[in-house]
Structures are given as C-alpha cells and as structure tokens.
Amino acid sequence: MKNLVDKFARKIVQAGLADNPLVCGLDDELVWNRSDPAAPMLAQVVANMRINSLICAEPAEPYRSILRFLCRNRPATINPQDCETRTFLHDLPVTDVFSADAVLSRLRYRKSVIICDEDKVRVISFGTVSPEQAFVTLSSVCFSTFVLFFSRLLEQKRAGSLDDHALNLCERIRPLVTPPARKPPRLATGPFSSIRDAAAAMVEAGRQTVNLGLVDSYFGNISCRLEDTICISQTGSSLDELARCIDPCPLDGSSCTGITASSELTAHNEIYLSSTCRTIVHGHPKFVVILSMACDRMNCPNRGQCHVRCDRARFIEDIPIVPGEVGTGPTGLCHTLPPAIRDRRGAIVWGHGLFTTGKIDFNEPLAGLLAIEQMCRRIFFEEIGATG
Amino acid sequence: MTGWCGKILRIDLDSSATDILRPDPVRYEKFIGGKGLAGSFLRDRITLAWDDPAAPLLIMTGPLVGTAAPTSGRTTIMSRSPLTGTVTDCSVGGRLGFHLKRAGWDGVLITGRAANPCGIVIDNETIKLVDAVELWGADTATVFQRLQKRDNSVATIGPAAENGVSYASLMVDRHHAAGRGGIGRCFGAKNIKYLVVRGSGRVSVHDKAELTAAREEILRLAAASPVLMGEHGIARFGTGALYDLMDARRMMPTDNFRRTRFAAAPGLGAVAYAKRFQPKQHGCMGCHIRCKKVTGHKNRTAMPEFETMSHFTALIGNTDPDLVVRANDLCNRLGMDTISAAATLACYRELEGEIDLAPSLLALLEQIGTGSTRLGRELGEGARAFARKQGRPELSMDVKGQELPAYDPRGAYGMSLAYATSTRGGCHLRAYPISHEILRKPVATDRFTFSGKARIIKISEDLNAVVDSLTACKFIFFAAGPEEYARAFSAVTGMTITAQDLLEAGERIYYQERLMNAANGFDDRDDDLPARFFKEPGSGSAPGTPPVDRAAFLEARRKYYRIRGLDAQGRPTPEKTRQLGLA
Numbered sequence: 020m021k022n023l024v025d026k027f028a029r030k031i032v033q034a035g036l037a038d039n040p041l042v043c044g045l046d047d048e049l050v051w052n053r054s055d056p057a058a059p060m061l062a063q064v065v066a067n068m069r070i071n072s073l074i075c076a077e078p079a080e081p082y083r084s085i086l087r088f089l090c091r092n093r094p095a096t097i098n099p100q101d102c103e104t105r106t107f108l109h110d111l112p113v114t115d116v117f118s119a120d121a122v123l124s125r126l127r128y129r130k131s132v133i134i135c136d137e138d139k140v141r142v143i144s145f146g147t148v149s150p151e152q153a154f155v156t157l158s159s160v161c162f163s164t165f166v167l168f169f170s171r172l173l174e175q176k177r178a179g180s181l182d183d184h185a186l187n188l189c190e191r192i193r194p195l196v197t198p199p200a201r202k203p204p205r206l207a208t209g210p211f212s213s214i215r216d217a218a219a220a221m222v223e224a225g226r227q228t229v230n231l232g233l234v235d236s237y238f239g240n241i242s243c244r245l246e247d248t249i250c251i252s253q254t255g256s257s258l259d260e261l262a263r264c265i266d267p268c269p270l271d272g273s274s275c276t277g278i279t280a281s282s283e284l285t286a287h288n289e290i291y292l293s294s295t296c297r298t299i300v301h302g303h304p305k306f307v308v309i310l311s312m313a314c315d316r317m318n319c320p321n322r323g324q325c326h327v328r329c330d331r332a333r334f335i336e337d338i339p340i341v342p343g344e345v346g347t348g349p350t351g352l353c354h355t356l357p358p359a360i361r362d363r364r365g366a367i368v369w370g371h372g373l374f375t376t377g378k379i380d381f382n383e384p385l386a387g388l389l390a391i392e393q394m395c396r397r398i399f400f401e402e403i404g405a406t407g
Numbered sequence: 408m409t410g411w412c413g414k415i416l417r418i419d420l421d422s423s424a425t426d427i428l429r430p431d432p433v434r435y436e437k438f439i440g441g442k443g444l445a446g447s448f449l450r451d452r453i454t455l456a457w458d459d460p461a462a463p464l465l466i467m468t469g470p471l472v473g474t475a476a477p478t479s480g481r482t483t484i485m486s487r488s489p490l491t492g493t494v495t496d497c498s499v500g501g502r503l504g505f506h507l508k509r510a511g512w513d514g515v516l517i518t519g520r521a522a523n524p525c526g527i528v529i530d531n532e533t534i535k536l537v538d539a540v541e542l543w544g545a546d547t548a549t550v551f552q553r554l555q556k557r558d559n560s561v562a563t564i565g566p567a568a569e570n571g572v573s574y575a576s577l578m579v580d581r582h583h584a585a586g587r588g589g590i591g592r593c594f595g596a597k598n599i600k601y602l603v604v605r606g607s608g609r610v611s612v613h614d615k616a617e618l619t620a621a622r623e624e625i626l627r628l629a630a631a632s633p634v635l636m637g638e639h640g641i642a643r644f645g646t647g648a649l650y651d652l653m654d655a656r657r658m659m660p661t662d663n664f665r666r667t668r669f670a671a672a673p674g675l676g677a678v679a680y681a682k683r684f685q686p687k688q689h690g691c692m693g694c695h696i697r698c699k700k701v702t703g704h705k706n707r708t709a710m711p712e713f714e715t716m717s718h719f720t721a722l723i724g725n726t727d728p729d730l731v732v733r734a735n736d737l738c739n740r741l742g743m744d745t746i747s748a749a750a751t752l753a754c755y756r757e758l759e760g761e762i763d764l765a766p767s768l769l770a771l772l773e774q775i776g777t778g779s780t781r782l783g784r785e786l787g788e789g790a791r792a793f794a795r796k797q798g799r800p801e802l803s804m805d806v807k808g809q810e811l812p813a814y815d816p817r818g819a820y821g822m823s824l825a826y827a828t829s830t831r832g833g834c835h836l837r838a839y840p841i842s843h844e845i846l847r848k849p850v851a852t853d854r855f856t857f858s859g860k861a862r863i864i865k866i867s868e869d870l871n872a873v874v875d876s877l878t879a880c881k882f883i884f885f886a887a888g889p890e891e892y893a894r895a896f897s898a899v900t901g902m903t904i905t906a907q908d909l910l911e912a913g914e915r916i917y918y919q920e921r922l923m924n925a926a927n928g929f930d931d932r933d934d935d936l937p938a939r940f941f942k943e944p945g946s947g948s949a950p951g952t953p954p955v956d957r958a959a960f961l962e963a964r965r966k967y968y969r970i971r972g973l974d975a976q977g978r979p980t981p982e983k984t985r986q987l988g989l990a
C-alpha cells in the first residue's frame with residue numbers, strides 16, 4: 020500500500036498537478052506519503068467513509084488560480100461540460116470550509132471536493148480500490164476546470180462581454196500554458212511486423228504523449244494495426260505505463276481477449292477498416308478541447324446537446340469536429356469519428372479530445388497531435404487578442 | 408412511500424393461510440430491499456434446520472424494481488442452505504421481480520410445508536394455492552411450457568429439487584437460474600413446485616425527471632464500458648466473453664483445480680459458440696445490456712454462462728462445445744446448479760483417476776437429477792459430502808461446502824480472500840474482485856498481491872450487498888457506481904441518500920449474514936480455502952503460478968476481520984452489532 024501511495028504522490032508532481040500532495044492509503048492501517056498538520060482531520064474523513072485511499076492537494080499553477088477564480092462567487096458546485104466531467108464526475112462540489120464535516124458532506128456523494136478558503140485552494144478525492152482513482156479524479160478536476168475557464172473566456176469574447184478579472188488572470192497564467200514550441204521527439208520507425216515491435220513502439224509513443232502534456236491521467240488510447248491484429252492499449256491504462264497493458268485483438272474477431280481493451284476499440288477498428296492507416300493516437304489536448312466547445316451559433320436548436328448532436332460540419336482549419344460520447348452507445352463516437360477522420364490527419368470529438376492517424380508508425384500521429392494542439396492554442400490566443 | 412410497495416405477502420403452507428406484513432419504514436431504510444430485507448426476516452429463524460417447516464423462504468425485490476432505473480429487475484431468493492448450512496441467497500433475473508412489484512408486493516415470505524405438491528399463483532391482489540401433483544416430477548421446460556405466458560413470470564423447481572439434490576436450483580422464466588446453495592431444494596422441502604406471478608399495476612416513483620437524469624448518467628457509463636458494451640463485451644457475447652481472458656491469464660480451473668491452463672481452451676471461447684449456435688440476445692426485464700444468450704434454433708434454450716462453459720470443459724476435461732450446451736440445458740431442465748454439478752463431477756473424476764467423463768456426462772447428470780442410481784444420489788450431495796464418503800475429503804474444491812466457480816484463486820489473491828470470506832461459501836459474486844483484478848474496473852489492481860485486498864474485499868462485499876438489495880445487476884457496476892445509483896434511489900424513493908449511505912447499509916446487510924452464520928457455529932475455520940491452493944502450483948509460464956502463500960493469506964484474513972469488525976475467530980462482536988443497528 021505504501022508503494023502505491025508514494026507512486027501516486029510522485030505522479031501528481033510529475034503531471035504538474037500539485038507540488039506537495041498529501042496521499043494516504045488504508046488497508047487495516049492508514050499510511051501517508053508524508054506527515055502533515057491536516058492529516059488527523061483527513062484521517063477522520065477516511066474513517067467515516069468506505070474508501071481505501073485519499074488525496075488532498077493544493078493544485079499547482081495555473082490550476083490553483085483558475086480554481087480560486089471559479090470559486091470566487093462561492094458556488095455550491097462548478098459544472099464543466101467536457102466529456103470527463105459529464106461521464107465520470109457529473110459536477111464538482113465546492114466549499115469554503117476545510118473541516119471534516121464539510122469535506123465529508125461532499126465526498127459522501129461525489130468523487131471530489133474543492134475547498135477554497137482565504138488561505139488555500141485544495142482538492143480532495145478518494146479511491147475505493149486504489150489511490151489511482153483519487154489521482155484520476157484530481158487530474159480530471161484540474162483538466163475540466165482549466166477547460167471551463169478558457170472556454171468561458173472565449174464565449175465571453177465572442178459575445179463581446181469579456182470580464183476583466185478573467186482576462187487579467189488569463190494574461191497572468193498565459194506564460195504557463197504556452198510553453199516554448201517543441202519539436203516532436205523522434206520515435207521508432209515502422210512499419211512494425213511483430214506484436215512485440217508494435218507494443219514497444221506503443222509504449223514509447225504513449226510515454227511521449229504524456230510527456231508532451233497531450234493527455235491527462237489514464238485517459239487517451241493508442242493502437243497499431245498489424246496484418247490481421249490490432250494492438251490497443253487496455254481500458255483504464257495510463258499512456259505513460261503501457262508495458263503489459265496492450266491487448267492484441269485479432270481483426271477477424273476470433274478471440275474475446277479484447278474485452279479489457281480500450282473503450283474506443285470499435286472506433287479504432289472502424290478507422291483501420293475504412294482507411295490505409297496503421298497507427299492511431301488519441302489524447303485530450305486542452306486547447307483542442309476548449310476550441311471544440313466554442314460554437315457561436317447561439318440559436319442552434321442543438322444548443323446544450325453539442326456532445327451528441329451537431330448538424331453543421333464544423334472545422335478548425337482542416338480538422339473536423341464531431342459530436343459523440345465515449346464508447347459504443349447509440350450516440351457513441353464510434354459512429355461519428357471514423358467517417359470524419361478519413362483522409363485527414365486528425366479529427367476532434369466535441370468536448371473530449373483529438374484522434375490522429377499515421378500511415379507507418381507513431382511519428383506522424385504524435386506530431387499531428389502536438390501540431391494541432393499548438394494550432395488550437397495559437398488560434399485561441401489570437402482570438403482572445405490579449406497581449407503578452 | 409414510493410419505490411417500495413410497503414407490503415409483503417406472507418404465506419403459511421401449514422394452514423394455507425395468507426396475510427399481509429407492512430414493515431416499518433425504518434426497516435426499509437435500514438435494509439433497502441432484496442437481500443437486506445430478506446435477511447432481516449430470516450435472521451431470528453436461521454438456526455432452524457433448513458428443512459424445518461418453520462424455516463422461512465424469502466422472495467424479495469428492491470425499491471428500483473419496476474422503475475426506469477437501469478438493470479434493476481432482479482429478485483433475491485433466500486433461505487438457509489441445504490448444501491452449506493449457511494444463509495444462502497441468489498439474485499435472479501428474468502421478470503419475477505417486475506411482476507411481483509407490479510402486483511403490489513415487495514416480496515413473499517413462505518413458511519410451513521404443504522401437504523401435497525402445490526403451486527403458488529399470485530395475480531395482483533389475488534393469491535391462490537393450487538394443486539401441483541400432476542406437475543411434480545416434470546422437468547422445468549415442461550412447467551414453463553404449461554404455465555409461462557407473455558404477461559406473467561414463472562419460477563419452478565425441477566426433479567433435482569424433488570429428489571434431494573443439495574444444489575438444486577430454481578429456474579425463472581425459462582432461462583434464468585437462482586442456481587447456488589440449493590435454494591431449489593428449499594422449495595421442494597416445502598412441497599412448492601412453482602410460483603406464477605402476474606402484476607399489472609404501476610410502481611410509483613417520487614421524481615421521474617430526476618430518475619431520467621440518473622438513468623442517463625448510468626447508460627452513458629455503461630456505453631463507455633468495454634466489458635459491458637464493447638466489441639468483445641458481454642452484451643454481444645454473454646458472460647462467456649470472459650473465457651478467452653481467463654485462459655490468457657492462466658487462471659482457468661482445470662482437472663479439478665489441479666492445473667490452471669486447459670490446452671483446448673483457445674477453441675472453446677464465446678466466439679466459437681457464437682459461430683456454432685448463432686445465439687440470440689435475451690435479457691432481464693428493465694435491462695439494456697441483455698447479456699443472456701439463447702440458442703438461435705427453434706426450441707430456444709439458454710446458452711451456457713461463463714462459469715458453465717469453463718467448468719463443463721476445463722474442470723472435467725471435455726473439449727466438445729455441443730456437449731457443454733447439452734449439459735447446461737439438461738441441468739436447467741433438471742433444475743440444478745451447473746457450477747456445483749460440474750465441480751462435483753470433477754471431484755469424482757479425480758477420484759477415479761481422470762477418466763474420460765465426456766461419454767457418460769449426460770447420463771451422470773441425469774442420474775444425479777433423478778436420483779436413479781446410488782452414484783447419482785451420492786453425487787447429488789455435493790463435492791464435500793461425496794469426497795468425505797470416499798475417504799478423500801481433500802479432493803473437494805469447496806468453501807463452506809459450496810463448490811468453487813471458475814476463477815482459480817492462485818491467479819487473483821483478492822479472489823482467494825473473497826472465496827474464503829463469502830457468507831454463502833465458494834462464490835465469486837460476493838466481492839467480485841475479478842472486476843479490478845482482471846477487468847480493470849474501477850481501476851486495475853495487482854492480482855498477485857494481498858496488499859490492500861482486505862479492505863477492498865470488505866468494501867466490495869458491502870457494495871454488492873447493496874446492489875443485491877436494490878435489486879440491481881452486478882454487471883452494471885463494472886461501469887456505474889453507488890454514486891449514480893444513490894441518485895436513482897433518491898429519485899425513486901424521495902429519500903435523500905448518498906453513495907456512502909448506500910455502502911453503510913451494505914455493511915449492515917453483510918454483517919447481518921455474518922451474524923446468521925455465527926449463530927450456526929461458523930467461524931474462521933470455515934473462512935478458508937482447500938489445502939490444494941496453498942500447496943500445488945498453477946500452470947502459468949514456467950515454473951508455474953505459485954501456490955498461495957498461506958501466511959500471507961492468513962494475514963490478509965486477519966486484517967479483513969479487523970476491518971469488518973469481527974473478532975480474531977471471525978465472529979461478530981456485540982459492539983459492532985450495536986453500532987450497525989443490528990442488536
């Protein structure tokens with residue numbers, strides 16, 4: 020348990036979510052990654068819930084400032100509209116009291132609570148089988164509030180009602196969210212002829228996708244087509260830890276071992292069957308998601324339903340944006356994404372993320388992922404028109 | 408009160424009298440429904456012999472049954488088990504719960520013993536006990552043929568229950584089994600052949616819009632779940648989709664758990680069955696996953712579930728999928744649990760020196776179900792009794808007398824602990840650690856460690872106790888969680904309840920079962936696995952999956968006892984009993 024606690028404390032720092040998170044895990048006894056004055060209070064929270072792990076973190080910048088900004092009017096909840104929130108978190112409860120009672124009353128019905136008092140901004144989340152759940156939740160809270168803040172800014176700009184406070188904050192954190200342009204790293208060159216080679220290339224490409232900040236926590240997926248097999252990352256696997264988390268799925272459907280494969284296996288399959296591409300990478304780059312959600316058709320009959328319905332062909336430059344939910348339901352992205360991505364370097368799913376493809380190996384889709392995110396970020400800041 | 412009907416039908420077969428129980432709302436709040444509510448009625452009579460006429464037999468639905476809450480059409484059948492002597496309950500699908508609720512009943516409590524074989528017919532408010540002498544001895548297919556209509560639900564026992572098979576099942580709506588623990592035999596002991604229910608009322612819901620919103624959240628999560636709705640998921644292939652995975656993980660119990668790899672397995676997965684039998688989708692009432700599969704041809708019979716596919720091949724050394732389908736159908740017709748039947752035969756086969764069982768498999772099953780031979784009758788007592796009689800008790804792969812299902816515990820340590828602590832004996836469903844140890848939900852855990860598992864198992868037992876009380880399907884919890892179901896529950900009942908409140912009720916419900924078992928003398932000596940798993944390796948890549956470390960297992964169990972609030976012998980404490988409101 021202690022090694023899991025330490026592992027996820029480390030991952031939080033690596034992911035830039037917080038500098039000094041407090042993480043605990045519980046089997047029959049509570050173990051912490053470090054000591055902290057808040058530990059006894061948090062131990063009380065743990066004791067009053069049926070959980071096995073908990074994270075309490077003061078988010079790093081820019082998340083901290085964004086959260087403080089979103090909490091400034093003391094909302095009971097923050098309600099981002101992106102896919103991670105819609106599917107997994109529903110809404111984000113907020114309190115300004117850092118006490119066991121205040122925390123418990125939120126965590127008893129939701130996966131996280133944001134505590135924003137005079138002094139500090141904290142996020143608390145928990146797991147029932149592993150601290151990994153708490154890590155994923157923390158990561159989603161940071162991701163979705165980031166996306167919410169910048170999407171609102173864009174909406175306000177388009178409506179001509181830009182809020183000065185928001186704009187000031189945007190200016191202030193802009194250096195943090197616009198790192199110097201990076202060239203995509205060089206990855207193994209294909210074509211790959213064995214499952215082993217393909218898997219090794221996937222492990223490398225997955226790690227770089229995370230390193231480049233193009234996906235958070237365990238979201239995203241990656242696959243490679245061999246002659247008659249698709250190798251794909253497993254459901255709930257972290258792209259930076261793919262070794263032993265890759266399922267080879269025969270294209271003829273002769274085996275069900277792919278039952279643990281990514282929830283987007285069907286979409287990947289469809290893309291391979293309708294094109295000549297050999298590799299697919301899917302990430303959640305933030306500015307791609309932000310721009311995808313900014314539709315200015317105020318009187319659209321589908322407004323509020325953009326995640327499942329859109330009757331206009333929307334693009335950011337050459338990249339199409341399609342509606343679609345995770346997985347294979349009637350409104351699943353497996354129906355909308357494959358036709359949209361044909362003959363293109365990538366396609367965006369509304370409020371969710373980006374898929375890119377490659378003809379040979381992972382150099383092309385990773386470069387595409389990076390380039391499209393950089394393009395979206397440039398477009399965003401051009402439109403906001405802020406200096407800096 | 409919304410969601411619940413507020414009424415339980417009590418039938419006393421000694422006097423043929425019926426009356427209506429109206430449980431206190433507090434009792435509903437504490438025990439929710441299904442498993443929890445049934446347990447609250449069974450507890451003070453659990454020390455009666457299972458076949459004592461005064462021993463109650465309970466059929467209970469939950470507050471979500473008959474509403475738009477997804478996968479919530481299930482029913483709990485509970486009594487004291489003739490196989491294990493523990494409390495036993497089965498969550499069964501079909502449309503039994505749906506009709507019971509629509510007839511205005513949260514459940515049925517049956518005591519006494521009918522003088523002659525009888526059927527219970529519930530048509531909304533009207534209750535009839537009818538003579539069933541003519542159908543006594545009939546197989547379940549015949550009973551369904553005779554009684555099943557489009558607008559009713561039928562539950563029936565087969566000859567196995569009448570002939571004293573300790574693992575006799577109750578079959579519901581043709582294809583659904585309340586399979587485990589010999590619950591069918593409890594019906595037989597009361598001289599009940601069948602139950603027919605028709606309900607035409609409506610289940611009231613507190614806030615329909617809110618329920619719709621909760622439903623959407625749950626369906627969205629289900630769609631995002633590869634295990635449920637994916638390309639290889641159980642909606643498409645049934646639970647048999649797990650077969651290839653269990654082979655790939657080298658944890659398929661083979662040759663009575665002597666090995667964990669079956670060489671013929673790669674050709675015997677769900678895809679092979681799909682090609683051969685072109686199964687059709689079939690589901691329980693109120694479920695969109697529809698994981699049940701029935702054969703494509705005219706006389707539709709249920710396709711085997713994963714456990715049956717595995718145990719009727721690897722465990723007994725059979726390589727013929729046709730034989731699996733026929734054995735499954737025969738067990739359903741005779742009304743007996745496929746897991747226990749196959750596992751008992753595997754024990755017999757090991758005793759006999761690994762003979763080829765395939766040629767005589769159907770004949771043996773027939774002999775068990777009809778009790779027509781001495782061997783059949785002996786095998787009908789279950790693996791533990793059979794192995795004891797042969798002087799080789801170590802060859803029975805059971806916990807508390809119930810035969811183990813198709814996940815080898817050497818390949819998943821949480822599973823090994825969960826088998827041991829299960830209140831109904833060898834059962835994978837109480838904590839279902841396969842969810843995280845194999846299927847990566849809600850996230851993956853390391854299947855080869857006990858670290859953290861004690862608490863995880865305890866929490867999952869609580870969760871599944873709630874699921875069985877709501878009464879929803881465990882499969883949806885690969886995707887959704889208590890958070891989403893708390894919303895559905897609140898919308899249906901009008902009570903404001905959180906995910907953690909539900910888990911608290913789950914803890915109470917599960918502890919209640921520990922109390923019942925302790926009252927019958929069960930303790931740590933029973934919370935254990937067969938010695939084989941601590942001594943013999945499985946068949947992973949060389950040198951093989953190691954045996955479970957006994958000391959580590961015992962340490963994890965000690966932790967589990969502390970976390971669950973039991974004493975060092977695994978017995979409930981007065982303090983915890985009071986704390987959970989069970990004193």
Ligand SMILES: [Zn+2]
Nearest residue numbers: 238239371372
């Ligand atoms: Zn995604």
